[in-house]
Amino acid sequence: MKKIQVITLFPEMFDGVLNTSMLWKAQQEKAAAFELVNLREFGIGPRQQVDDTPYGGGDGMLLKPEPLFAAVKHAKEQDPTAKVVLMTPRGQRWKQALAKDWSEASHGYIFICGRYEGYDERIVSLVDEQVSVGDYVLTGGELPAMTIIDSIVRLLPGVLGGEQSAEIESFSDGETLEFPQYTKPAEFEGMKVPDVLLSGHHAEIEKWRAEHSIKAD
Numbered sequence: 001m002k003k004i005q006v007i008t009l010f011p012e013m014f015d016g017v018l019n020t021s022m023l024w025k026a027q028q029e030k031a032a033a034f035e036l037v038n039l040r041e042f043g044i045g046p047r048q049q050v051d052d053t054p055y056g057g058g059d060g061m062l063l064k065p066e067p068l069f070a071a072v073k074h075a076k077e078q079d080p081t082a083k084v085v086l087m088t089p090r091g092q093r094w095k096q097a098l099a100k101d102w103s104e105a106s107h108g109y110i111f112i113c114g115r116y117e118g119y120d121e122r123i124v125s126l127v128d129e130q131v132s133v134g135d136y137v138l139t140g141g142e143l144p145a146m147t148i149i150d151s152i153v154r155l156l157p158g159v160l161g162g163e164q165s166a167e168i169e170s171f172s173d174g175e176t177l178e179f180p181q182y183t184k185p186a187e188f189e190g191m192k193v194p195d196v197l198l199s200g201h202h203a204e205i206e207k208w209r210a211e212h213s214i215k216a217d
């Protein structure tokens with residue numbers, strides 16, 4: 001079972017995503033277990049402060065180190081071998097090959113979602129990996145974490161149903177090859193499904209799919 005913990009100020013953002021469709025199924029099948037760690041609970045003082053102004057001046061607030069360190073310590077206590085991952089546009093770009101590696105790793109993951117204008121850089125000392133979902137800046141790490149979790153969990157054994165999906169995965173050592181697909185009806189508003197797909201010739205169909213595939217890198 002893949003244990004995935006997420007440190008966030010907005011755990012409610014994950015409710016729909018983790019409890020719907022494949023990610024919900026993954027939990028039912030005991031392929032994955034998700035734990036949301038609310039950073040606010042590790043905030044300082046009666047107001048449970050989690051952010052503060054930047055040294056050197058400038059706009060905005062940064063996530064303070066103490067709550068983040070305490071939240072990571074808590075998550076590590078739940079899963080001592082877990083790798084700590086920081087969501088940041090400065091991280092390495094996420095890709096399908098990483099999703100495959102991480103789905104096969106024997107340890108769990110702790111995702112830290114940054115928020116607001118940034119975080120105190122000292123958090124990086126706790127982090128094993130820094131990951132970006134693309135060269136654009138989002139308001140927080142929550143959407144990137146959901147994206148990455150989805151891409152990992154769908155590859156866990158027992159999550160993707162049906163041989164068809166597994167077949168698509170196996171095209172190139174787990175690197176997804178996407179080819180155009182069609183379902184009934186064979187003709188819709190004058191647009192026809194390619195004849196080869198209706199032919200029943202398995203080898204021809206495979207050839208057509210290979211020719212029309214896009215390789216993920």
Ligand code: ADE
Pocket residue numbers: 087088089114131132133134135136137138139140141144
């Ligand atoms: N946080 C804000 N933008 C991000 C991005 N592009 N990838 C990962 N984390 C982020």
